[in-house]
Amino acid sequence: MDELYRDYILDHYKEPRNFGELDPHDLEWHDHNPLCGDELGVHIVVADGKVADLRFHGTGCAISQAAASIASEELIGMPVEEVGGLSADWVFELLGIDISPTRRKCALLNLKVMRGATTGDASWPEVAAS
Amino acid sequence: MAPLALNVRADFPVLAGDIAYLDSGATSQKPEAVLAAMDSYYRESNANVHRGVYGLARDATELFEGARARIAEFAGGDTDLTIFTRNATEAINLVAYAWGREHVGAGDEVLITEMEHHSNIVPWQMLCQEVGAKLRYLSVSEDGTLSLDELDSVLAEGRVKLVALTHVSNVLGTLNPVAEVAARAHAAGALVLVDGAQAVPQLPVDVVETGADFYAWTGHKALGPTGIGVLHGRREILEAMRPFMGGGDMIGRVDFDTSTWNELPFKFEAGTSPIAEAVGLGAAIDYLRGIGMDNVRAHERDITAYTLDRLAELDWVKVFGPLDVERRGGAVSFAVEGAHPHDIAEICDRHGVCIRAGHHCAQPLMRAIGVNATARASFHVYNSREDIDRLVAALEDVHAIFGS
Structure with missing residues (x-):
């Protein structure tokens, strides 16, 4: 099996979960990866302080789309205030594949967008020194 | 048509390794001279x-x-x-x-x-x-x-x-x-x-x-x-x-x-x-x-024509830009059905094929042709048809992974 393009990565890329739009929604954010021009946006519905529902939209490579899709399944039901504290490692562990430095932003775009929507922080998630 | 080879690859120290360098549009390699x-x-x-x-x-x-x-x-x-x-x-x-x-x-x-x-x-x-x-x-x-x-x-x-x-x-x-x-x-x-x-x-x-x-x-x-x-x-x-x-x-x-x-x-x-x-x-x-710019151009045209021919064999590849080699230079942008350009470039890299993926610092053009990014192969005097054959083999691999 391919080390990067594993079956579950390709599955989430080809049939992404929770993709589309949500109207009405409570929170939204839109951002892009300046390296490749890929774009990702999110709509979030909040209930009882938790992410009740969300939809991602945009275009991107297999890594960025799979990361958004896999993460979306974890994010639904999560307290909104916890989202801002999620780290880059949280995404890398969810993906379960070795992400090279040149592809990190692909993997992290969805977390950047989620943090933007929930905290207004538009910075890239920091990657812990390895 | 017989391939027009300039046989100058050995003049470029970086190319001593086993790579097909197809990113000269970004920067060319440098000869020993x-x-x-x-x-x-x-x-x-x-x-x-x-x-x-x-x-x-x-x-x-x-x-x-x-x-x-x-x-x-x-x-x-x-x-x-x-x-x-x-x-x-x-x-x-x-x-x-x-x-x-x-x-x-x-x-x-x-x-x-x-x-x-x-x-x-x-x-x-x-x-x-x-x-x-x-x-x-x-x-x-x-x-x-x-x-x-x-x-x-x-x-x-x-x-x-x-x-x-x-x-x-x-x-x-x-x-x-x-x-x-x-x-x-x-x-x-x-x-x-x-x-x-x-x-x-x-x-x-x-x-x-x-x-x-x-x-x-x-x-x-x-x-x-x-x-x-x-x-x-x-x-x-x-x-x-x-x-x-x-x-x-x-x-x-x-x-x-x-x-x-x-x-x-x-x-x-x-x-x-x-x-x-x-x-x-x-x-x-x-x-x-020393090579002669007419020969450089003729070689560029030959490699470009060969690339366009080989890519035309792949019905899951779409080429952007003019198809007439008299009206174009040696940069070929393309899309592979179902695969994002970054993933194409990543898989090409595993085959030792260096291509560019992204917006090529031309975002208004990307919007005009209706894509976010393309994959691009670009050539210079050190490239040969073998480099293009390696690209095509890598693209077959891309299709195997991303084709539906």
């Missing part, structure tokens, strides 16, 4: 130019100015109208600042095209925003070309002060009819700047024949080092222009409050010049002339 010329300059002739009266300084000045003279001749320009810059981007910015801010004002228009690199977009956006002028774009047709009729109709409105366009598109490969554009622009009273960053490395270019008032290109895509670009200009225009940057070497005389300017081309070369880089670029164009 360029590395040796720069090394020997630093070891044997290093001194600052134009000032010292000692022998070493004379040697350095002769090497530097000798390179300028050969580079000017290579591109068909006069030596004193051949200005060294840091790269093509700086050459374009030089014109935007030193000419644009004097001659483009409120209500005027700068006309560029949808296929420009950001380096030939952003300086004009900045200029237009600053002076209250309007930036307009010529559209790119379905087949990746410009329309001269559209050019005529915009020029006929009478507000265009400058037409700035690329000679060869870095994304689509389109070879633009710059001489025809220049003739029409001049008839309408506009000047013309041509971005030759992708043209000079692969075509015989005579900057005077292009009709351009300003012609910009860069060394590192033409087998030379990074850190040196070239701006050719028309004499009466350059003479009337104010300097771009102030500093040493560009002055005639400096008093406490005012200065006078040095003669061309030094008026536009403030500070210590990229001396070793000029020597290296001189060696690069000597190398290209």
